[in-house]
Amino acid sequence: MSAARVGVVTFPGTLDDQDAARAVRHAGAEPVPLWHADTDLRGVDAVFLPGGFSYGDYLRCGAISRFAPLMGELVPAARAGLPVLGTCNGFQILCEAHLLPGALVKNAGLHYICRDQRLRIESTATAWTSAYTRGQEVVIPIKHGEGRYVADAETLAALESGGRVVVRYLGNPNGSLNDIAGVSNEAGNVVGLMPHPEHALEDLTGGPGTDGLGFFTSLLKTMVNA
Amino acid sequence: MARAIVDVMLKPEILDPQGQAIARALPRLGFSGVSAVRQGKRFEIELDGPADEAALADIRKMAETLLANPVIEDFTVRVEGETAE
Numbered sequence: 351m352s353a354a355r356v357g358v359v360t361f362p363g364t365l366d367d368q369d370a371a372r373a374v375r376h377a378g379a380e381p382v383p384l385w386h387a388d389t390d391l392r393g394v395d396a397v398f399l400p401g402g403f404s405y406g407d408y409l410r411c412g413a414i415s416r417f418a419p420l421m422g423e424l425v426p427a428a429r430a431g432l433p434v435l436g437t438c439n440g441f442q443i444l445c446e447a448h449l450l451p452g453a454l455v456k457n458a459g460l461h462y463i464c465r466d467q468r469l470r471i472e473s474t475a476t477a478w479t480s481a482y483t484r485g486q487e488v489v490i491p492i493k494h495g496e497g498r499y500v501a502d503a504e505t506l507a508a509l510e511s512g513g514r515v516v517v518r519y520l521g522n523p524n525g526s527l528n529d530i531a532g533v534s535n536e537a538g539n540v541v542g543l544m545p546h547p548e549h550a551l552e553d554l555t556g557g558p559g560t561d562g563l564g565f566f567t568s569l570l571k572t573m574v575n576a
Numbered sequence: 577m578a579r580a581i582v583d584v585m586l587k588p589e590i591l592d593p594q595g596q597a598i599a600r601a602l603p604r605l606g607f608s609g610v611s612a613v614r615q616g617k618r619f620e621i622e623l624d625g626p627a628d629e630a631a632l633a634d635i636r637k638m639a640e641t642l643l644a645n646p647v648i649e650d651f652t653v654r655v656e657g658e659t660a661e
Contacts, residue, residue, distance in 0.1 A: 410645055417642070446645065453647040455586070460593045500590055500648060525591065 354573045357384040357394035359424075361415050364439070365402035366548060373548035374398065377566030386418040396433035396477070396569055397424060399440030401493075401546060411454060411496050412442035421447060433477035433569055434540045438494055441532070441542030450533055450542045451509065452501030458525025462495040466558035467545055468520040469531055473513050476538040481568040488561035490545040492523060492531075497544040499526040499533070509533055517543050578627035580635050584644045584651045585616035619643055620656075627655040 356374045358381050360367045371381035382394050386404075391397070405414040415421065421443075428434045428449050436444040444450045457463060466489050471482040482488070501509070506528055509515050517532035524544075532543025547562030586592050592614045599613040621638075623631055635653050644651040 409642070413642065413645065445647075451647075453645055455590065455648060456593055458591060458593055460597055498591075502647075525593075 354379040354395045354570055355382050355393070356380065356569070357382045357391060357397040359384045359386060359397060359399050359420060359440075361386040361402070361404035361418060361443075363403045363406055364400055366400035366438070366546065367402075369546075369548045370398050370400035370437075373551055373562070373566055376551050377563060378570060379566065384420060386415070386420050389419045389423055391420075391423050391427060391432075395573055396435070397428075398548075399434065399436040399443055400548070401438030401440060404439055404443065407439075407496075410442075410446065411439060412444075412446035415439075415443045416446040425449060428535075428540050431537060431539050433572060435478050435565060435569070436540075436542040437546050437548065438497075438544055441544055442496070444540060444542040449540050450535060451505045452499055452530075452533065454496055454544070455498050455500055456496050457494070457498050457523070462493075463497070463523050464493040465491070465523070467492040467523060467531075469545060470518045470520055471516070471564075472518050473516045473534065473538075475513060476516055476534045476541050476568075477572040478541040478565045478568050479516055480571050481564040487520065488564075489550070489558040490547050490562050491549045491558060492545045494524070494544055497526065498524045499528075499530040499544075501527065512536065514538075516541055517545065577625070578623045578631075579656045580621045580623060580627055580632065581654050581656050582619040582621065582635065582639050582643050582651055583616060583654075584619070584639070584649050585614060586648060587650055590648050617643075 356379045358370045374381040442454045471486045514534050519529045519531045522529045534541045547565040550557045550562030595614040639651045
């Protein structure tokens with residue numbers, strides 16, 4: 351079987367695309383660079399929207415990226431079931447593109463927060479978290495100034511009752527409602543989270559450990575079972 | 577020629593930590609009597625033609641698709657400085 355091909359999107363201002371590509375390779379898949387101005391998904395099996403400050407975070411984080419030519423292809427593909435993971439700015443873009451509900455606004459304390467964060471995996475019924483066990487506690491870095499997850503009460507209730515809160519903070523760093531660190535769409539193929547699993551892959555590199563690897567091995571498991 | 581103004585504000589139920597920080601700074605500068613501050617954005621949109629109903633409908637569409645995120649923000653549209661043609 352040939353390796354799963356995972357597209358890694360670069361917008362102007364994306365920072366974590368190299369780490370994202372490395373994470374994909376580390377998990378045993380083939381990273382495929384995708385450029386924001388292209389209209390071709392190059393036949394990839396999944397897409398990773400990495401973190402950074404796309405378009406300088408002008409207007410709102412992710413607001414302009416949402417209208418990039420590539421997004422015109424990605425949005426219908428994601429709605430049709432293509433696995434898509436967005437971390438940090440990628441999560442913000444997925445919310446602005448309405449692939450995920452809610453929005454990410456300035457941290458309650460106004461500070462930019464960069465630290466190793468304890469989290470609990472709340473749902474393993476997504477394309478990106480099946481390698482974890484439900485309730486598993488992990489440590490994955492966060493680094494963001496605008497990561498406070500907000501949604502109206504009705505949306506929050508639907509997320510909670512539908513098992514779509516994927517990752518929750520243990521010790522809420524930014525004021526996110528219901529301690530939400532990541533959510534999925536209804537089908538579970540689209541997942542967004544503020545923490546950076548691609549920065550927690552190897553003990554050697556000084557990160558908090560290897561807890562992030564499961565996001566990428568989950569995808570491979572999903573592809574094999576598909 | 578006309579100018580349309582779009583004001584975008586966080587919805588009242590969304591916490592505005594920037595506005596709170598400004599409110600906390602005011603007493604330190606000697607300003608008293610302020611109970612709350614909320615921060616928003618103002619867009620000045622120069623139109624090629626008059627601000628007729630069609631142009632305003634377009635601007636409302638711009639506001640709800642790009643200038644504001646309706647999940648967290650409200651907006652208002654008004655016309656300023658309409659000049660005689």
